[in-house]
Amino acid sequence: MTAEFTYHRRIQFAETDLAGVLHFSNYFRLMEETECAFWRSIGVPVYASDGDRIISWPRVATSCEYAAPARFEDELELVLTLEKIGERSVTHQVEVRRDNRRLALIKTTIVCCAMEHGRFSSVSIPAATRAKLEPYVRTDTENQKAKSS
């Protein structure tokens, strides 16, 4: 069975907008927080120097589907799984829930990169990192179910 990583977060005043709800761009910040907490939990830094190089994971694609608004002081549950792992990329999925109801579904694809002199280039995901990520990869059946729900 696929492992899940769960993160809890309360909505702050500064994150709302004049419509009285969590601003749509802030879902991506919640997602990044969840992602960073997940990577910490498996012991892989998302931004680290490795001698002269910085190993980082810039995003190549993000998306969010919004189902219902979140409000000030809401306590959200963010559940992270991995949609897939490629040779150099990882696609996260974060479901945002309040009281077991889905508010949003966020996806983001990041690419393993080495940064030297301010420039990024993609590299293969190290085997040790891949081994730590694999328990969280959703099966095809689970991905199919998520789409149709």
Add this chain to the structure above:
Amino acid sequence: MTAEFTYHRRIQFAETDLAGVLHFSNYFRLMEETECAFWRSIGVPVYASDGDRIISWPRVATSCEYAAPARFEDELELVLTLEKIGERSVTHQVEVRRDNRRLALIKTTIVCCAMEHGRFSSVSIPAATRAKLEPYVRTDTENQKAKSS
């Protein structure tokens, strides 16, 4: 020929992150700025009271594909067109460029809603608004070309 709306914006210090680039979540804020400037230009408010109701356009979906990083003080050109208009929804596309190079392609779908007592419900796009939006809708041929480029 499809009309385009162009907006210019310089990247601010607070919008960067420790990787030295525009934080990925801030592309959505740039998109929203461009969108609001576009709606102002056609004379349709994005958030307005209409008697007891607030007419607003919450987002149901957003996505961004990142091609190259933007940096502090970069002057970006944001070019807005509409991918489609539905009965109750509008899908914007914003291409983020620097020196004619695409840095990112952002899409967002908003739904025409009436808000009463803090709750939204979707309504048909008023005919007058639809007429102002139509010149900016991309043709099928243009959408096809955008995908393959």
Add this chain to the structure above:
Amino acid sequence: MTAEFTYHRRIQFAETDLAGVLHFSNYFRLMEETECAFWRSIGVPVYASDGDRIISWPRVATSCEYAAPARFEDELELVLTLEKIGERSVTHQVEVRRDNRRLALIKTTIVCCAMEHGRFSSVSIPAATRAKLEPYVRTDTENQKAKSS
């Protein structure tokens, strides 16, 4: 002895800037989070409707002195006390610490207001709220010591 309210918060990636540190404006967001957590802890909402009125506490003044930078993933301790309570205003002080070292000292003065039809006007702090705040008010001696340290 003056009561203190302590809040813990980890620095997120999106909160850093290209200098590699917590952006200076984000200290005010940390302060607001701490403040909201404090008000929740004493059972007084910072933004609540009271019949037709909204009772809220807009800021009239804020300040921050920065002693040392905070960085990505730092775990900060934010310690809130009250510098003073006036007839209609409250002045919070939040000390930001990492490993018992002061990184910043933030002050903010908020005023008890009633908002009707989108306009604020100041009102006296309700006696029940005042009673809950009083244990956290610093003595003159403590305020004096804070200045000279």
Add this chain to the structure above:
Amino acid sequence: MTAEFTYHRRIQFAETDLAGVLHFSNYFRLMEETECAFWRSIGVPVYASDGDRIISWPRVATSCEYAAPARFEDELELVLTLEKIGERSVTHQVEVRRDNRRLALIKTTIVCCAMEHGRFSSVSIPAATRAKLEPYVRTDTENQKAKSS
């Protein structure tokens, strides 16, 4: 007569909060934007590499007094002058206005620093930079008047 630098900026949707006004922390971002535009106008970069060193200007103190709220789509005028220049520090003052009415008064003190290996240390302001800043320094009379107004 003291020179002033004026910057114009429209309030964006994402900068508002559920009270329907510009969030108090965002005044500091407006101030930084104004400051950066000012430094660009006099030809001095606020963040630049000088051989192995980064010359930057971290903040040591900020403050803001709020007089009246700003709202979505407001066009603000931000007027920058310098309160004083020290051996290593500069204190900016930015008045935020809408229709000639003061909404806020922001002050910030920055220190000229060299950053090597991720650590800052303060250095004297270069003479060429000082010469470009001096026309914007307020006289004692002006500072006195600002306090009493």
